Every structure is written in C-alpha cells, then in structure tokens.
Amino acid sequence: MKLATWNVNSLKVRLPQVLQWLADNPIDVLCLQETKLTDDKFPVADIEAAGYQVAFTGQKTYNGVAILSRSPITDVVKNNPLFEDEQQRIISATIDGIRVVCAYIPNGQTVDSDKYQYKLRWLDSLRNWLEQEYKAHPKLALLGDYNIAPEDADVHDPALWEGQVLCTDAERAAFDRLINLGLKDAFRLFPQQPKCFSWWDYRQLAFRLNKGLRIDHILLSTELAQRCSACIIDRAPRKWEQPSDHTPVVATLD
C-alpha cells in the first residue's frame, strides 16, 4: 500500500499533472494540499474517472485539502474539532483501517507576523487533537505540507535559513511534540542521500541548484511505522512543465 502527499499549489492548474502522476505510479492514497478550490469547483468526475474516491474541503483562493483513495473512504472529518478555523487545512478519513489525516500547516510568513503566532497556536492545537486521535486510532498517519524543516539536514543552507520561518526553534519544537506523541518521520526510517528536499522556490533556479527544503512529511504511528518498508521523495513532477513548487512524498506500507 502506498500513501502519498503533494502540495499541488492549485488543483485547477495542476489536475493534469496529478492525473498523470497517478497514472505513472501505483498510489493507493494521495493527500493534496493547496487545492485553492471551493467545493463546487472540485473536479470530482475527473478523479473518479481515474479510479479514485475523493473527500475534500476547500475555500476560495487559499488553502484547501483533499484525500484521494482507491479503497473506500469512510468517517470523513473536516478540520480540527478543537480549533476554530475558517481556513480549510485539515481533512481526515479512514481507509483500509488506517486513519489518514491530511494537513496543510500554516506557512507563518515571518517570525514577527501574526501569521507566525497563528501557526504556533494551530500546531499546539493539532498536537492536542492528535493525542486523542492516536488513542482512538492506533493505525494513524499524518501526511501533508508541514511548512517545517525539522532539522538542518532538511535545509540546503542552514546558515542562510537559521532563525527564518520554517526553520525556527519554536516550529521545530512543535514538530518534535508531534513526534513525541509516538509518531515516526517515515522518510528518516531509512538511509537517505544528503540534500533531499520536497520544496524549491520558483525563483533563482532553486530547483536546478537543489536549493530546497524538506517540509512535506509523512508521520506514522508506531504500528504503521513497523509496516513501512520505504519512503521516497519523487522529484519527477518538479521537472515537468508548469510544476508545483512542491513534489510528492511516498511511503510504502507492507
């Protein structure tokens, strides 16, 4: 079983790429972020025609998340019940006995902004809610765009990024508190090449120069981590025409 996450930066623009990537790869569950579509505009028919069921929650212009699945999707929950939020950033569902949580964690903009404080509050509440969810669902997976590079190894130039949003101590501490619930970073369960990233700025030839960050993650509960046999970042779609600035991360469960 393959679980994946991909921030597509507008599903309206990227739908052909999503369908192409699913045609190229045997993905069972795909979590999408930044769909940027209201629910009435969501391309349900195209996704179903590709052999996937889908659950989604969106809004105009910003945010928006979705879960695509080859197996039936049940018990869909939108957002974090403990955190009042107009922004559509979380959707959860049960698929083949696994509780899948798809999250688009706030960016935070800059450390001196209100958006950064919102990000930290949002992460604190996410942790509290997931603590409950984990107890209810031992087979738990949290996939998404975390907007956090957990370690300097996840940053192309740690000195340049030191103290910057996505890399601050407070954000990394929030990530560690998710880990401390008993979740494992699937990518770090395995030996990896250095300088593996999931996002590259559109500017400055960043992708060609591999000036990126690893900010898209798959966290697995202990039970699922024991079943995980691989986790890779697929750079291929980042090389396509008109790419998202993020590329998919894929975990394989046996």
Next chain:
DNA sequence: ATGGCCTCGGTTCGAGGA
C-alpha cells in the same frame, strides 16, 4: 540586490506563498 516566481482575484497590481 530592498530582487528574481507562481497563483488568484480582478483587472494590468497586491497579497500570499515558502
């Protein structure tokens, strides 16, 4: 280099992303 890019909404620029 106080930047460069992309998307959206809605107009021909500003906000937001990361």
